[in-house]
């Protein structure tokens with residue numbers, strides 16, 4: 218995920234201090250690993266120099282948190298265009314799993330064993346996510362659902378592969 | 392540790408087709424077990440054997456101290472009625488009875504007076520969030536509502552085991568998940584074990600563990616251990 222663009226999005230409604238940005242980032246997106254201050258200020262510095270944000274006010278005293286930042290017109294344009302651009306559809310685990318299955322077939326070990334054990338591993342992780350989802354607020358539920366649906370897609374692909382394992386064996390051992 | 396429900400080396404063929412070939416499985420009280428595996432691998436047949444709906448050709452099914460496979464049909468039906476609950480893919484509600492009467496049915500069959508049975512049925516309908524369909528016939532409610540009614544009917548009698556074969560198979564994913572949440576939460580509260588057949592991983596993820604069936608053989612790590 219692009220941190221600068223996410224921070225731009227958080228700055229869009231109103232100007233904020235670095236500290237506010239970190240807090241609202243953690244609240245919406247961090248899951249289990251909160252953002253380090255260093256990351257926030259590094260991203261803000263880059264966005265300042267790119268003209269995506271500006272300093273909207275400086276309070277008396279010292280320390281990095283004196284400044285309030287605001288999004289610029291260029292920042293708004295950047296944010297809108299990022300939101301409008303689809304993410305490249307990525308291949309997730311398939312390549313590793315595919316490599317393992319082909320190697321299992323080639324080395325004469327049982328690919329079904331691999332499929333069963335991968336399914337167990339996936340299901341174990343899916344149980345954790347399902348439990349977290351049931352105890353969580355709507356944002357947590359949505360984030361967990363995304364992960365669950367991806368894991369499910371892996372498994373469906375594995376099951377499809379399992380159903381065609383004999384064809385695969387012929388294809389790779391020819 | 393002795394299991395609540397146990398299938399030991401079950402064989403079952405339909406004509407020349409072997410559906411189960413030495414399948415073994417053990418279910419503890421109160422646990423939620425998902426039965427997973429490819430289409431045609433024998434999941435439903437295994438469930439039906441364990442529930443005493445289908446008699447296996449060989450092997451034994453034991454529930455507590457009772458051996459289901461050795462019981463006469465009448466005795467087995469009685470045990471099924473008093474100890475087991477069922478949820479299938481398409482509700483299987485009695486079409487002539489209202490949803491309320493459907494949920495009350497297990498209590499009525501157990502000899503409980505109508506007033507009390509329907510009072511408790513109403514509480515269960517509220518618990519699965521469909522009080523509003525109490526007076527409707529099953530044909531007049533949505534698939535998701537019908538499945539919730541079926542969940543209430545399966546649990547109202549306080550069964551020790553709930554058998555669920557693709558309980559979310561006919562529902563969209565939001566409704567399916569809600570039904571799974573309600574089913575597993577109610578089962579955990581009442582201490583019922585759930586035996587859940589599903590081909591959807593997200594549904595299986597509501598279980599405590601899974602048993603994989605492949606070509607009629609159940610791979611139950613607990614039995615193999």
Ligand SMILES: Nc1ncnc2c1ncn2[C@@H]1O[C@H](COP(=O)(O)OP(=O)(O)OP(=O)(O)O)[C@@H](O)[C@H]1O
Nearest residue numbers: 405408409410429430431432433434435436437590
């Ligand atoms: N009543 C029946 N008559 C004849 N054959 C049957 C019957 N029930 C099951 N079979 C056969 O037994 C095998 C196992 O069927 P079963 O219904 O148990 O599979 P399943 O794992 O539940 O499949 P699915 O995921 O498609 O529901 C299949 O080959 C099926 O065709």
Ligand SMILES: [Mg+2]
Nearest residue numbers: 434435436588
């Ligand atoms: Mg089936």
